[in-house]
Amino acid sequence: MLLLIPGPVQTRPEVRAAMAVDIAPWDRDFFPEYIAIREKLRDIAGGVAGQHACLPLQGAGHFITEAAIRTFIPAQDRPGAGKLLIPMNGAYAERMARLAREAGRAIVALPCTDKRSIAPAEIGAALAADPAISHVGIVYSETGSGIVNDVPAIGAVAREHGRRMIVDAVSAFGALPFDLKAQPEVDAVVFTSNKCIEGLPGLGFAICPIGRVEASRGNAQSWSFDLADVFDTAQRTSWGSFRFTPPVQALHAFGIALDIFLVEGGQPVRLARYRENARILHEGGQALGLKPYLDREQQGPVIVLFHQPDHPAFELQRFVDALKRRGVLISNFHNTAEPTFRVGCIGHVGPDEIRFALGAMRGALEELGVRLREAA
Structure with a gap:
């Protein structure tokens, strides 16, 4: 997992x-x-x-x-x-x-x-x-x-x-x-x-x-x-x-x-890996049609949030469960005023794992029947 x-x-x-x-x-x-x-x-x-x-x-x-x-x-x-x-x-x-x-x-x-x-x-x-x-x-x-x-x-x-x-x-x-x-x-x-x-x-x-x-x-x-x-x-x-x-x-x-x-090289090396994780996730989520919670210039390297899709078939726990069946576990709650879901960029993970997670997100949305307009 x-x-x-x-x-x-x-x-x-x-x-x-x-x-x-x-x-x-x-x-x-x-x-x-x-x-x-x-x-x-x-x-x-x-x-x-x-x-x-x-x-x-x-x-x-x-x-x-x-x-x-x-x-x-x-x-x-x-x-x-x-x-x-x-x-x-x-x-x-x-x-x-x-x-x-x-x-x-x-x-x-x-x-x-x-x-x-x-x-x-x-x-x-x-x-x-x-x-x-x-x-x-x-x-x-x-x-x-x-x-x-x-x-x-x-x-x-x-x-x-x-x-x-x-x-x-x-x-x-x-x-x-x-x-x-x-x-x-x-x-x-x-x-x-x-x-x-x-x-x-x-x-x-x-x-x-x-x-x-x-x-x-x-x-x-x-x-x-x-x-x-x-x-x-x-x-x-x-x-x-x-x-x-x-x-x-x-x-x-x-x-x-x-x-x-x-x-590994301490703080600078770790920051570089997390920043790349966050960049791939932020851009990859947009390619799926998801809207990031933060503008790119405000986005930190630790966690990326997306607005929950405004679609009748989307429900956060069902989305989390569908991701879990695909081998990815994310939080099943949000701390923002607007409904969001959060994906961490830290831990022993790199770009390959983030790309794997983006593929799982695509599959989970398809399973739920959530069709999003592809980002331009």
Whole structure:
């Protein structure tokens, strides 16, 4: 089965095989492996030894995003409380806002359509209008629609205004460029094991400036979601130790995926492959008569969305089932205001797999009796 969703992604056989071992996470023989993973991730993020730390957390991307919000932004009733500015141009921005609100943090929602990236000037205007905003929360790659926000440019604006930033890079890290050395305004860049590094699900990671972590002790109001406590535990016991039982087999497999990522050439090589996947899918869908959700200039490399055909025979679950019978699995839901379907471009897939998926899409539409006008 060809898995074309934006995470968990299609993985290599050797990554899956690495799960088939029994490991004790507190076994000191495993410590060096865990330490090496943390150091490699810090380096990929542009971090510096002694200045930045990789702080892992069990769970999904929402978990590590909430942990970053709780750790670096005090609650509204606490000293030093600020506000989190979030450009609302996608489903995951909406989720970041909910995580912040339910954690008792104040947010400022900046309206924006999910069909375009936010302009840095819009961020600047919002920051100038409200001095109480302490942080910008930005989704780098919005998997709800496929857009990419310009994190370096937005970071420059935040830096100019003396504000901090939390970057949700869950579906961006490892593909889109990022450099902590060039973005000192970032308190945390967060991501997971099961996206562009092409590992398996179960772990989130935050790469953070150590000084900012140390200054944020006591903010989280949660033991589980306190990145300062993750850091303090590592300082006290070992960078190879855990606070709570981790999905250690997934971590071991992630180490294999990470080594493959580095051997392949890292972020630039991975981005090139995903961009080509997205180009073929975007153009190939149009050749089938499908209408992409985004204009080409707004289309990111992670996921391509198409409008659901305005045809009485089309029904999303039936289309997904027909694709599955042809060996392709896509999401059976959408996060956009308009009805769409989404096809992932990331994971251990290349142009041949994308072309195979386009053939399956043609066959599935024919099976459903959906006749579309061929694109000019």
